[in-house]
Amino acid sequence: MTTEEIILQAARKVFREKGLEGSRMQEIADEAGINKALLHYYFRSKDKLFMKIFSEAIQSMLPSVRISLQEVETLNQFLSFFVHEYLKLLNELPWLPRFILQEVNRNPKLIKDIMGNRELPINEIDRLIRRDTEKGLIMPISAEHLMVNVISMIIFPFAARPVIQTLIFKDDEHAYKQFLIDRSEQITQFVLRSISIQSKP
Amino acid sequence: MTTEEIILQAARKVFREKGLEGSRMQEIADEAGINKALLHYYFRSKDKLFMKIFSEAIQSMLPSVRISLQEVETLNQFLSFFVHEYLKLLNELPWLPRFILQEVNRNPKLIKDIMGNRELPINEIDRLIRRDTEKGLIMPISAEHLMVNVISMIIFPFAARPVIQTLIFKDDEHAYKQFLIDRSEQITQFVLRSISIQSKP
């Protein structure tokens, strides 16, 4: 492994845990087992090194919605797929929402700089909704509110884990882990029940 | 207004926007129109001043759930009330979720120190659910998942405003404000449709 890659790995770990302002170049150097000056030799400044790590994170946070939209027939299929895939990602990278929100809130320009032209294909989702509404499969609903609802339920428990764990689970870590395991199933059911036209006994 | 209150007001503004590590004592002093040394005269240290501001914020974030639980007959009533009251609070203090999450994620001990024994009355909500389930009014659902769903949908658009505004609303601020106005109605409908037993044409 090259020195550059060793530095990046150390920087990832430290920046994730402490953010830009909370991290020290010395700590990154220690983590990488090298000297502080080498960091500047490879990346010129702390800000430049941070931006490398941060844009990596943003990239992995933008899920392949487009792909899933193309493979899908109904809104229900799309939503099940979206929830499942997104939660799979977050279970592998549970620190992602915290890291991104922390830095973006401190410096909102970061989003535009990095995300560039990416955005959620609201129009296509809206088309799916209307098609299924006309077929009598689902109730009409605003695409924006629907997607914000779904995304909120997926991400928030990761973004606010310490608060939720204390406030709702009385700091029972095991209960919280089980909660996260059930989450995919629970969100999907919750959303589909809300938009579906049902007639249950 | 006393000097102490002037300082507190300046500190609120600066800490809210930049967090503990992002704020400078000099900036607070400038904002208050006084000298840096006076801050230390009144509050000894930056940390002590910050904790004053932060615990204020936490207190206002804990809504009067208990009160609304006592005034309520059915789960539907409770949820409508809860969503409405919470969003009313956040519309007055939209910076609250960002501020709290930012600091809590950096230092998770803060929650326990400040919130002390407070927690969401999950057991009472669970009792409400079971009562209405037996009456055939609603479907059975986990109280934890239900409340996390509701809280997520309420808070997340405030906690992640910059991201959502860019990703979903293409930075159209007017559209985002209208979205927030509709939010209370939309969340309530979304939740009640999901848990209710319906038979619609």
Next chain:
DNA sequence: GTCTATATGGCGATAGAC
């Protein structure tokens, strides 16, 4: 490329005059 040593600046905090 990698190190040691040092420059440079900024910040929290304190001393002490008024």
Next chain:
DNA sequence: GTCTATCGCCATATAGAC
């Protein structure tokens, strides 16, 4: 109580030997 001046520390960044 409020100010000016300054201490002491720590963090980023650079100079320069190897």
